[in-house]
Amino acid sequence: MSEESLFHEVVGLIPQHNTKDGVMFPVVLTPNLKLTKTVELTEAIKANRSWLDSLLHRSGAVLFRGFNVSSASDFNDVVESSGYEDFSYGVGGAGSRTKVVGRVYTANEAPPDQEIPFHHEMSHAPIFPSKLFFFCEVEPGSGGETCIALSHVIYERMQKKHPKFVEEMEEKGLIYTRVLGEESDPSSPVGRSWKETFNTDDKTVAEERAAKLGMKLEWMESSVRVIIGPKPGFKYDEARKRKIWFNGVVGGFKDKLNDDPSKAVMFSDGTPMPADISSECSKIFNEECVALQWCKGDVLLLDNLAVMHSRRPLITLPRRVLASFCK
Known part of the structure; x- marks a missing residue:
């Protein structure tokens, strides 16, 4: 079955950007209502994996709307139908999450009235997921939007507006500092405890696991300072032949326990970021x-x-968005 027989691409259903290449961002796909049978998203994805991969490569984001996906289990089936290998959200992740079923986790469990800044998932780690799935199980009344932005566009605009900073960032790289407590803090977007972050309550094991992730631990009385880096402030997207804004310059790690927030993100030589x-x-x-x-x-x-993503504060409860990560 061809993609045209199962999917219908819609323009104007949601706000979209038309890229320089003439591709919509994001692409919006709905069921083809001309068919007499109900289109199941799992069936449509399995039948058109190569086409969808090409579409994702060109756009960076695909929204499936109007399909019969109503539960976490349904969402897990959709993820499995993609054929993408599972990326387990385990050691090193900053956000608090709970496994729901199969390959499905809650999205960041930060309080709904807080904003989650733009980021690439696990950009601070040496290994990070290549694809992300999100699913709306309970839609919000208002607020709580997930915002997405093309990372290469951010890079190009920052380079044009702040060329000296971008040049210095590329030459030096960046260092991130986090402070993790012994217990997780559900009131913070990056509130995982060191025990949860490194999946152990043994400090020696935590140090070993941190080292594998390019992190150094400095133990304090009831917390630990985590030094990450130096890390490049950008990456080169080999598949698309362009630089992308792959860093935590916006937001960084705003830990409540950090006694000096100005050191959350620094150049690798220890000099502070421009204010x-x-x-x-x-x-x-x-x-x-x-x-x-x-x-x-x-x-x-x-x-x-x-693509980088963020979450705006939720104005009207409830809201439940689930996530899944792929290699």
């Missing part, structure tokens, strides 16, 4: 992003090397 860079970059994100207002049953597929 205005984070806010300047945030402005560009806000100008370039697409804010997705979730509908129940939505499934969003992102290329983690092409």
